[in-house]
Amino acid sequence: MRALLHNRRALIGAGILVFFGLVALLAPVIAPYSPTDINFTPMLGVSRDHLLGTTPQGQDVFSQLVYGSRNSLEVGLITAAIIAVVQLFMGVFSGYAGGWVDGVLSSVTNIWLVLPGLVLLIVIISYVPSKGITTMIVVLAVTGWAWGARVLRSQAIALRDRPFVEAARMSGESRWHIVLFNIVPNMFGVLVANFFGAALYAVLAEAGLDFLGLGNINEVSWGTMLYWAQSANAMLLGEWIYLLLPGLCILLLGTGFGLLNFAVDEVADPRLRRN
Amino acid sequence: MKYLARRIGLLLLTGWAALTFNFVLPRLMPGNPVETMLARYQGKLTPQAANALEVAFGLKTKQSELGQYFTYLGHTLTGQFGVSLTYFPEKVTTLIGQALPWTLGLVGFATVVAFVVGTAVGVLAAWHRGSALDSIMVPTGVMLGAMPVFWIGLLVLYVFAFKLGWFPVAGGGAGGQGLATISGFGAVVRHATLPAITLTAVSLGGYIILMRNTTITVLSDDFVKFARAKGLPERVIATRYAARNAILPSFTSFALALGFVVAGAIFIEYVFDYPGIAYLLYQAVISQDYPLEQGIFVVIIVGVLIAVFVSDLLYALLDPRIRVEARS
Numbered sequence: 001m002r003a004l005l006h007n008r009r010a011l012i013g014a015g016i017l018v019f020f021g022l023v024a025l026l027a028p029v030i031a032p033y034s035p036t037d038i039n040f041t042p043m044l045g046v047s048r049d050h051l052l053g054t055t056p057q058g059q060d061v062f063s064q065l066v067y068g069s070r071n072s073l074e075v076g077l078i079t080a081a082i083i084a085v086v087q088l089f090m091g092v093f094s095g096y097a098g099g100w101v102d103g104v105l106s107s108v109t110n111i112w113l114v115l116p117g118l119v120l121l122i123v124i125i126s127y128v129p130s131k132g133i134t135t136m137i138v139v140l141a142v143t144g145w146a147w148g149a150r151v152l153r154s155q156a157i158a159l160r161d162r163p164f165v166e167a168a169r170m171s172g173e174s175r176w177h178i179v180l181f182n183i184v185p186n187m188f189g190v191l192v193a194n195f196f197g198a199a200l201y202a203v204l205a206e207a208g209l210d211f212l213g214l215g216n217i218n219e220v221s222w223g224t225m226l227y228w229a230q231s232a233n234a235m236l237l238g239e240w241i242y243l244l245l246p247g248l249c250i251l252l253l254g255t256g257f258g259l260l261n262f263a264v265d266e267v268a269d270p271r272l273r274r275n
Numbered sequence: 276m277k278y279l280a281r282r283i284g285l286l287l288l289t290g291w292a293a294l295t296f297n298f299v300l301p302r303l304m305p306g307n308p309v310e311t312m313l314a315r316y317q318g319k320l321t322p323q324a325a326n327a328l329e330v331a332f333g334l335k336t337k338q339s340e341l342g343q344y345f346t347y348l349g350h351t352l353t354g355q356f357g358v359s360l361t362y363f364p365e366k367v368t369t370l371i372g373q374a375l376p377w378t379l380g381l382v383g384f385a386t387v388v389a390f391v392v393g394t395a396v397g398v399l400a401a402w403h404r405g406s407a408l409d410s411i412m413v414p415t416g417v418m419l420g421a422m423p424v425f426w427i428g429l430l431v432l433y434v435f436a437f438k439l440g441w442f443p444v445a446g447g448g449a450g451g452q453g454l455a456t457i458s459g460f461g462a463v464v465r466h467a468t469l470p471a472i473t474l475t476a477v478s479l480g481g482y483i484i485l486m487r488n489t490t491i492t493v494l495s496d497d498f499v500k501f502a503r504a505k506g507l508p509e510r511v512i513a514t515r516y517a518a519r520n521a522i523l524p525s526f527t528s529f530a531l532a533l534g535f536v537v538a539g540a541i542f543i544e545y546v547f548d549y550p551g552i553a554y555l556l557y558q559a560v561i562s563q564d565y566p567l568e569q570g571i572f573v574v575i576i577v578g579v580l581i582a583v584f585v586s587d588l589l590y591a592l593l594d595p596r597i598r599v600e601a602r603s
Binding site: 111114125126128129205208213226230235236247257258259 | 293426
């Protein structure tokens with residue numbers, strides 16, 4: 001923990017997260033208008049009333065950007081949390097349990113790993129009748145857990161035969177008790193790094209699906225902003241602010257998660273640490 | 276041999292799982308979406324085609340679920356994906372056949388270039404750890420990995436095709452026979468340049484970070500210290516000792532990277548209106564053309580499985596430990 005406070009990458013990453021967290025929380029205070037209000041003159045330029053102009057549909061771009069942070073943060077954090085729970089079972093428990101349990105679970109992981117996630121995602125989404133944030137989160141979690149599970153499994157296997165785990169086994173603790181109270185605390189860094197990696201994946205994939213129009217296009221998110229920009233031919237109209245800023249926000253938030261992922265990894269793995 | 280057998284086993288198992296998933300998914304969904312689709316296309320299809328579709332998706336058929344499953348497996352394995360709805364009466368296989376070469380070219384180019392360049396940069400960054408290069412490359416790598424592919428595509432398109440007019444805005448250039456002529460070939464290259472560069476750029480990041488971190492790990496190993504103690508030149512240690520061992524994890528993560536490239540290709544083909552298979556998949560999804568969608572899904576999965584299998588074989592070729600382990 002203290003090492004993280006001295007890690008510049010971790011600090012920048014955390015700073016970005018805190019920034020977007022505050023924006024999302026205070027959205028009603030920061031945004032001058034409702035993001036769905038379509039009563040403005042379309043395609044206004046930058047002005048005092050509309051800091052970043054208005055969209056071809058007549059919404060305030062700045063208000064949409066501010067509210068869009070809610071969607072991305074929600075999807076990123078909740079998906080990552082669900083993925084962490086799945087990985088705890090498919091990775092940590094599987095690796096610790098060994099034997100046929102591990103055989104079955106790790107085969108499932110290996111199969112899942114090879115299937116291209118986004119293709120799976122698009123195909124599943126195309127069959128789901130109701131499109132909304134809940135559907136999105138579930139589908140993202142279903143398709144995004146496998147890589148981390150494999151990493152966590154190998155960590156659990158490495159810890160399995162260590163003396164303190166052996167001692168817990170001798171004292172008759174149950175399998176899940178050992179996993180949660182002996183194994184997990186000793187691989188906490190990897191778990192946290194994984195969490196941020198999963199959040200990055202979720203933010204990017206969600207934005208992408210929204211951009212393709214496969215999410216709920218009436219929800220305000222950075223991805224749907226780009227979807228509407230694209231379908232209104234913002235490029236040909238020269239509305240570059242409308243094209244540039246949502247993507248920049250996605251990139252920034254993604255970089256925040258990515259930096260934290262990298263930094264925690266660095267702190268948790270002594271071999272990557274600088275001496 | 277045992278290694279090979281295990282890889283083939285996994286290949287077949289994964290292929291089977293994907294096919295089964297493809298079969299089960301439409302039947303799992305509430306309010307069978309296929310029924311809605313058929314209602315939408317009514318009148319556009321011949322009665323035989325509509326009937327064939329109903330049977331294929333388990334509507335109005337007396338066959339048991341299990342019977343349907345085996346019919347489906349048989350049809351898929353013999354490449355019978357039926358007809359497309361949006362491009363009726365075009366066959367799904369014909370459409371895929373037209374689109375596939377475009378994607379193979381694009382994805383193949385991006386994968387190879389990103390792997391080679393990313394690996395080289397990663398080794399350099401690790402070797403000069405803490406240098407200016409390293410401290411620039413790590414955040415660059417992280418940022419490249421956090422880049423929304425479609426957005427970068429849009430920006431590239433806006434600047435280089437729309438504003439500067441250096442490259443065409445959409446399409447792939449004339450394919451087929453047009454490729455044989457110099458101007459036809461030139462058109463294809465010009466159309467492919469922007470999508471290929473974008474796809475390469477976004478897949479670079481992962482390789483840089485992975486290679487840098489594994490190289491750093493390898494550099495602290497005893498055999499590298501020993502090589503140093505022997506007085507070998509630094510360059511030889513970097514390439515023949517460190518990089519050679521660090522590259523192995525890059526091969527095992529090929530499956531992940533390939534999934535990433537395929538994902539990138541979907542967005543890129545969409546943004547650049549590129550006539551490849553991913554764009555076709557997008558169109559199939561948007562217009563709920565389920566037969567076309569299923570066919571493309573199978574083709575992409577098979578393609579990825581074959582690529583991963585080949586990378587596994589290369590891995591065994593590069594790492595003697597795998598072969599020895601499997602033999603004992």
